[in-house]
Amino acid sequence: MVATKFVLSSALLAMLVSAAANERRDQYNPVDVIVNGAKSGMINARQQVESLVRGFQSNDGHPTADAVKAFITGLDGQIDNSIGVVADLLSPVTFGASKAVEGAILGPFFQSLTDGTEVAISNLVGMPIDAVLGGSIQSLANNMNKLVGQAQQLQVDQKIVSNMARTQQRLAARVPKGSHHKRDVGVMEGVTSTVNTASQSIDTLVSQLQAQGQHASPAAISAVIAGIDAQIDNAVGNVNNLLSPYANSLSSTVSGVLLNNFFQSITSGSEVVLLNIGTGPADASLSASLNSFARSMKNAADFAGKYNLQDQQTQLININHRIHLLIKQ
Structure with missing residues (x-):
């Protein structure tokens, strides 16, 4: 009887130790760390872009060429950083786990980048585009194109993806023709x-x-x-x-x-x-x-x-x- 109790206790102890080890592994799952980091990065990028847009729109409604250049350059920098964040979700290690990223994060994230780009486009109307501004617009258009591809891979809502693609095309059309x-x-x-x-x-x-x-x-x-x-x-x-x-x-x-x-x-x-x-x-x-x-x-x-x-x-x-x-x- 005593021996039986000892065997049962040992088995129970082994189960508890195994469960605790599994729990620790779950807590420190590197895939979860990457996915959670990407979630945080997307939320931060969305907030940064929205802050950038608010700051730009807080002027008197007639931004100078320098203000537009600075806004587009800043927006392009945020989108460039965002591409790296999203790339983590699309890596071979995390792609399966990336399905866990809620649409409540992905949708607003991509939409905010699209909205920011639309603000840029609306302020380019009638503005002369010099070499510096032209280069910034082209860079932003290139990065938006990369984001469209990433959104498709992450199976973001098709309406959002379509809006992004149209915005990217409108922006690309603003780049004056010429190899320079x-x-x-x-x-x-x-x-x-x-x-x-x-x-x-x-x-x-x-x-x-x-x-x-x-x-x-x-x-x-x-x-x-x-x-x-x-x-x-x-x-x-x-x-x-x-x-x-x-x-x-x-x-x-x-x-x-x-x-x-x-x-x-x-x-x-x-x-x-x-x-x-x-x-x-x-x-x-x-x-x-x-x-x-x-x-x-x-x-x-x-x-x-x-x-x-x-x-x-x-x-x-x-x-x-x-x-x-x-x-x-």
């Missing part, structure tokens, strides 16, 4: 790709430094400074080459939309580096790194000034000044 616009959209995409890569690389370097606390070793600080220097040098050189034909036609509004994330990463990353160095005399081994860092800040400040981004230029000049104070101590 293919070059223009390539330039804008090249700028976006360059600054996004640099921003992400700087953010990664800074995160690694932050993981060590506020008193990282001089060697670690030097390595991060070298990485930031390289990203600034590469991005500034590439973007200058890409945008040189447009330097006189880019307003500070449009330049800000294109380059803001890049400058934000530089300034916030530099603050973390300076925080780790502290306010006292810098370690002697950091001397060469700080001199290089100061040159990079000046390079970035001059770059911001070239595109009339005065706020960013002022921030970078201030950081450059603080680095020089550390060097002199």
Whole structure:
């Protein structure tokens, strides 16, 4: 009798352990993590686009050409990010699980992107389209076309997909004929790709430094400074080459939309580096790194000034000044 009880208890214990293990696996299912992340990303993208539209429509009803360019560039950036979010749902790993994404999320998500694009189209009526605007329109049309394909794969309501397709066609029709616009959209995409890569690389370097606390070793600080220097040098050189034909036609509004994330990463990353160095005399081994860092800040400040981004230029000049104070101590 005792032996029987022991066997039953052991079996019950094994079942409980197995159930608990299964529950833990369910809780940390990587597919669920990706799907939930995509849901969150789509909700956030929808909110960002709707906020962008509200901000654009809050003017007096007669937006300037610069305001339209900035709106289209910002909208295109949000849609470009959204394509990556939706791509996660369409990956071989998650495609089956993506059916779990409710229509209540998918429908409004795709509809908000369509509505934002319609706002852009309505404000292009009668507006002269220069090289910069033409490139932005073409880029937006290309991204909308990708979204239509993704919506079809996710089996979004056919009415929404049809509306998206019609909107994309209307937008594409606004691009003036001429091969130079293919070059223009390539330039804008090249700028976006360059600054996004640099921003992400700087953010990664800074995160690694932050993981060590506020008193990282001089060697670690030097390595991060070298990485930031390289990203600034590469991005500034590439973007200058890409945008040189447009330097006189880019307003500070449009330049800000294109380059803001890049400058934000530089300034916030530099603050973390300076925080780790502290306010006292810098370690002697950091001397060469700080001199290089100061040159990079000046390079970035001059770059911001070239595109009339005065706020960013002022921030970078201030950081450059603080680095020089550390060097002199």
